[in-house]
Amino acid sequence: MRKKAYLLLVLSWISLLPTRAQTQEIPASNLGLVPLPLEVKAYDGKFTLPAKIVIAAKTADEQNVAGFLKDYFTVLGKVATVTPDANQATVKLKIGALTSKNPEAYQLTVDQSGASITASAGPGLFYGAQTLMQLLPPTAQETIAVPYVRITDEPAFKWRGNMLDVARHFFPVAFVKKYIDYLAAYKINTFHWHLTDDQGWRVEIKKYPKLTQISAFRNESLVGAQQLMKKPEDYKYDGIPHGGFYTQEEIKDVVAYAQKRYITVVPEIEMPGHSVAILAAYPELACKPGPYQTRTLWGISDDIVCPSEETFQFFENVLAEVIPLFPGKYVHIGGDEAPKDRWRESNLVKGIMKKEKIKDVEKVQGWFNNRIEKFLLAKGKKLIGWDEILEGGISPKSTIMSWRGEKGGIEAARHGNEVVMSPASHLYLDYGQNPVPHSPVEPLMIGGYLPLEKVYSYNPLSSELTPAQHKYILGVQANLWTEYIPTPEKVEYMLFPRIMALAEVAWTPSAKKNYADFQQRLGQQFPRLDAKNIKYRVPEPAGLDSTKIVKQGDKATLTLTSIVPDAQIRYTLDGTMPNETADLYTKPLALPVNRNLKIRAITVTPKGRLSVPAEVVIP
Structure with missing residues (x-):
């Protein structure tokens, strides 16, 4: 009896093994995965999905991720149910021990028994599900087969970010959520929400109602490319009021939406520069008497808030309402492009410099930032700002977002500060995608030239830093400023396919990147974008060079x-x-x-x- 039982066990085990043909390894690029996982083994066998799919999930994270898979299977015309029982399940989701301790790591296996995803935490499980979705077709088909794979994956960087500027042009909540979906699909885990600027204030502050009554709206917008305007008569406006804001309840809704996708939302409240919209509502915060109006030009204004006690009280009150809306670790204070002309003329600023023994007016901004940082730290938050905040001096606890090249990020990392690399040269997605400046075949844009290949080529770990200093590089972020991007369709045109290059820069180790291989895999992403009706920029033919x-x-x-x-x-x-x-x-x-x-x-x-x-x- 023992021999018979053993024989049955062996035969059963053999029946589960793939055939020799099925276990033949095939190139990972055939799978079309973006970003490229850390380790991929692909085989020419396939698992055919049954008509009814069972997803095994017990914990809250498992059930959350199961919901996304269930929705995707519905799009594919399949009926999917979720059960805590893993027996006979088509897709098994499990929070469990992995060799890697990274909460964003996962293992994905597809074989004769179906698919299984294991991760040590919810984020990894979610990213494994995103990879599984990319192995599935983008639209419903009569027969759906998933290739056999063994994938062990985790990201190269903690901070994989993308910024959307809603101050220059306002976008409704529905589109902001859609934008978050774009990030989630490509394992981007940080949504930087640029909420305030000279041209508009977008967040409800109950203590200061005029911010949403006045500062959230401008009378009109400039028509055409401002950088090409040389004479006063070149400046023409559309005469159409523009604006809008998010209520605190809407912001809570967006943040909760992002959390389900394991995305952290980082708010940006600009200070002390880019504050004309504030002065339009509260001119008493200026160094120079008003009146002011929400700015209709783009670019930099000399008018910024004065570093008075009233201004500090204003920002502390604003932040006291903003902080509870965003449970993440960081609050972005901007800090860029703050001309000091008004401060140089101000007796108040001269008095501050004398009292604080500050000899350079530029250093007053460092003093300003330090006061704001102390307030944030007391609230359990970390300050992050653009690299200009280095010029006034920063504390060891500040985080730098380096946009004017890498110089600021390198300097900050050498001082032991956290850094997010975000150089305009490689990661400003409002830059053009045509080598001809302001090409008539492209929509209006700010200028510059940032093709897909240049985005892909970026490596956040500068060779000017030592391996020990590399640990201060949290990661990488691309930014989408919207002076010339007024519609969701144009956002998509500027974002895709370059966001997929960003995703690979942020997720895949530099040593494993290969642009030709990326292009082959990228091609398989376009039907997915079509299925979602995303208005991406169609790549022109290669060879006309x-x-x-x-x-x-x-x-x-x-x-x-x-x-x-x-x-x-x-x-x-x-x-x-x-x-x-x-x-x-x-x-x-x-x-x-x-x-x-x-x-x-x-x-x-x-x-x-x-x-x-x-x-x-x-x-």
Whole structure:
């Protein structure tokens, strides 16, 4: 009997093993995962989902994550139920011990028995679920099969952030939640919410009702690119009032929404600069008598709050209402672009400098920040600010967000301060995506040039720092300023696909990054964006680059490619703008040289969306 039982056990075990063909390893890039996990083993076997899916979940975190999977299975046309019983479950979720102690780490396995995700905490379980969703198709299909995988994963950095500026243009709660969903899908765990600036105040403060009656609205907005305006007559306005604000209840709702997705919301309340909207409602806080109005121009204003006791009382009262709304560790105070012209002229500031023995007016901002920081620390919060706060001197407890390159972040890390790297050169997603400045084929934007590849190339760990100093680099953040981004559709255009490059910079160790491999995986993300109706920027065809032209005799050969699956490439040879009816590219183009031919080509997605044209002149 013992031999028979043993034989049955062996046969049962053998029946669960994949066949030799199924266990053959395949390239991880075939899975199309973004960001790339730390360790991936992919196999050519697949698990076919049953008509009814059972998700095993017991704890609060397991049940929370199960809810997201259940919703996704519903989108795929599957019926899913959640049960605490792991027996016969299709997907098993488990909070348990892992080799890694990182709460964002997870292990994901898909085999003959289904899928299982194990993590030591809720965040890791959630990220494992996001990876599983990327292994599933983006839309409903009659038969859905999930590839066999063994994934062990954890992030390279703690702070993986993205900032949305709602002060320059206000976005409703529904879109802010959608934005948070974008971050969650790519394992970005910090939402920096830029709530106040010269052009608008967006948070309800009950002690100061005029902030939402006056400061939350501006009379009109500038039309066109301000940086191109040289004469007074160039400045034209739309005559349309713009504004809005979030009630404290709405903010609580957004924060709770983010928490379910394991995203920390960091509020930014700008001080002492970028405060004209405050002065519009409370001009007594200025060094120079008003009146003021919420600013209609972009850029920097010389008018900032005066560092008076009334101003400190104002900000302490504001923060006393803001802090309970945001349970996260950090409060961002801005601190950037604060001209000191008004302070230099102020007798009050001169008195402060004499009393505090401050010889440089720039150092007064450091004194200002230190007072605010003491208030925040007493409330259990940490101060974070843009790298300008270094100029006035900072305490060892302050955190620096380095945006003017890496210099400020390097200096702060050498002093032992926490740092978030956020250089405009690589991570300002309001910058253009076309090498032609203010290109007529692109929507209006602030300028600059930040292609996908440059975002991807960024490494937050500067070689100027020692390995011991690298530990002060919390992570990386991209920023989306909205002076020229008034609609959700344009937010999506500027965000995608560059946010996916950011995700890999933040999650995947630099040594494992490879741009060609990333592009291959990225291509498999576009159908997912289409399924969610995200208005991403369609990548133009590759190959129209003077370095890619192969010349031989009197001919030049151009080979064009697109990373968008099943896309068409349409082109013209006479310099005209191609559209979906232009010549279809089917094979490399052999073209004559010495005729100054201007070739333009576009990508046409399966959904009929067009890229901007790529172009080259063959001399």
